[in-house]
Amino acid sequence: MEPTDYGRFVIHIVKRMTQESGVIDQTMLRRAIGLASSYLVTDTSTNSDRGIQTWCTGFHRLVDIMVVLHSRGELELDTVNEASKACSECWSVAGTWRGMEDCRQGVKEVAAKLKKLLDEPHRRTYKGSKVYTPNSS
Numbered sequence: 065m066e067p068t069d070y071g072r073f074v075i076h077i078v079k080r081m082t083q084e085s086g087v088i089d090q091t092m093l094r095r096a097i098g099l100a101s102s103y104l105v106t107d108t109s110t111n112s113d114r115g116i117q118t119w120c121t122g123f124h125r126l127v128d129i130m131v132v133l134h135s136r137g138e139l140e141l142d143t144v145n146e147a148s149k150a151c152s153e154c155w156s157v158a159g160t161w162r163g164m165e166d167c168r169q170g171v172k173e174v175a176a177k178l179k180k181l182l183d184e185p186h187r188r189t190y191k192g193s194k195v196y197t198p199n200s201s
Contacts, residue, residue: 067111070103070122078129088129090139094146097126101153108164120170123154127177134181144181145196151175152198 077096081089100123107122108115130147133139151171158167183189188197 065110067115067118068103068106069111069118070100070107071118071125072122073099073103074122074125078125088133088138090133090143093126093129094143097143097146097150100126100150101157104154104157104164104167105161108161108167116164116167116170119167120173123150123170123174124177127174131177131181139181139190141190141193141195144178144190147174147178148196151178152196 074096077092078088081087081092100119103122104119107119111118127147130139130143133143151174154171155168158164158171179187181190182195183192189195
């Protein structure tokens with residue numbers, strides 16, 4: 065079986081998006097972000113040597129795209145919510161599955177990038193709207 069690679073998947077999706085329309089389709093971006101926890105499981109289980117790295121690379125790339133969209137004033141609340149939800153899911157998966165504890169560091173790094181995009185001072189809203197947190201549904 066061929067190992068999965070979230071990093072390669074993200075490059076493929078972004079390349080396809082930008083070739084077809086020249087813009088980042090945030091609906092498609094949200095779908096890719098929503099797959100983070102699935103790729104966490106498949107990357108680490110199909111590639112024991114590099115799986116954590118390929119998953120982490122993919123997740124970071126997606127959030128880097130969000131940072132760019134934010135800097136342009138184009139980032140949508142739904143995309144921020146999807147990324148927050150993905151962080152929560154990945155945190156749970158990394159703590160539940162044996163051997164994935166190291167993935168929590170990757171989740172922390174992604175969450176820190178996301179938090180910088182949120183409104184000051186409390187960093188619980190984006191452009192005035194409440195952002196998904198595991199306890200707020």
